[in-house]
Amino acid sequence: MSTAVMPESRSVTALAKIETLRLAKHPVFLVGLAANAWFLAIATRTIDYYNIAIVPAFFVGLFGLVATFRLTRSMEKLEEAVGTTPAGVQDRVRALCLATALPGAVGLLSFVVVLVHHADAPDWALGYWSSTDRAAIFLGSVVVACVGGPLLGIAAARWLRFPGAVVVPVVVLLFWILTGEGLSDNSPQAWWGELVRLAAPWAQFSSISSNEHLLGSWTGSPYWWSAWTVVLCALAVLAALMKGAEPPDRRRLVRVGAGIGALGLVFLALAMTTGHQTAQISTPSGVQPYVKGLESS
């Protein structure tokens, strides 16, 4: 076999337009959009300035994951015909990845809404994060999450081919994130809790107690963490493209993936070792050490 790399066809842009439209009409995505608008409107009336990021990450990111998973799999029965076109399956995957610009745009709008909401926040409710720190936090936990979920959906759909497979990335993602949050809340200064939390595709840096009188702020650098989440998105794209790629293409993707992965590990290490290194709890009357369990403090 030749070692030449499969050329990209001329169809990617046109395909991306169609796939974007299909995503925009997908019932799961539409429900997610409506829920995002509804719950963002509710959240902006509260004093909760950080947990609000859950709303777009969940309703756009996670619902988007399910929608793109289904869109990717929707052509499975047609794969033999698609595979014999000049564009082929690989260009369709590229087009699907480009279509995640749509949830990305929704994430960007949600990001603006979140930052506007922060304009009238009392100082204690923002913790020790500066305005640029917060921009980095929400860039990762809102904008990148809205793109990353759908990208993970595409990658998972390429590799997981059994009925109900969409549940796997959803459960893994939720388990990973909740474990990280739980470990960090119980042991805010422990490196392992910080590692699980910051390595996750979605993380919090501050969280308010249920009575809305205590704000716990965890350790780490939101800048490097956001860079780490971008790396995870790139790895999802590479994973999606790797399935079914020609051997020379696959070797190239593995090389690129290894390079990006190594860079990501550097970002993750920097996210853990730079930024604020002492967790704290803020209240309207001052700050106190964050030792264990926000709700029990």
Added chain:
Amino acid sequence: MTVRLTGVGKKYGRTHALRDVDLVLEPGVTGLLGPNGAGKTTLLRILATVLPPSDGRVRVLDLDPADPQQRTEVRRRLGYLPQELGFPSGFTAFAFVDYLAVLKEWTDADARHDEVRRVLGLVGLADRAAKKVKSLSGGQRRRLALAQALIGAPALMLLDEPTTGLDPEQRASLRGVLAEAARTSTVLLSTHQTEDVAALCERVVVLDAGRVCFNGTVRELLQRADGCVWLADEPHPAAVSSFRTGTGRYRNLADPAPPGAELVEPTLEDAYLLLRSDAPALT
């Protein structure tokens, strides 16, 4: 010469799906006959660049499909109808063909939409363009599947059982479409319908157990059954095929016919069955 196969073989594990196939396809319609498991679909999938051969050399449209760039060029000039084509949910007939046209690099929307309307018209689905695919009948879906293979009047069309599920009128209509397409294209038509081959094809290839057991004109295949079909009052014990006709007499197929038998004109199916009866191993 559109297609040249030299010593092509394909193995799935230890099973030989194709063995030492030498074949040349020229413009026009070539019928591909053979029993289930003879290797017809494997042959089409190799030509359609879905599968690489295990052995031998394949040239399609003077290009080498083993080379990724040349493979893309082959695909630009290929129309392929797989044996089973599923349809994604939510598409209308128009949107389905339009999607495939985009994959075939019809990126200009106006030209693409004109082409989609043209191919839907060819398969008699112009008035069903706005209908959801799931609301179409089985025959209409098969025609829709064929429509995508006609996009851009490809130089090579590989059709795996295109007339399955069609009623006689639809089949007659599709024969017209394929005959017209074959004026400028090379069409390889894999089918179990010998009537389609007799009606459409200049040449016929018969595969058996992965090997080519006949490659010639339809007339040459028919000649093999000359003098082998006759009518009698009783079924012939050594007949390859024997059945009671509507007149109450038995139509027997055997080589040779007994002396003095009332011979009738053989069909391509007779010739095919006779050829198959000579095959060393029927699968």
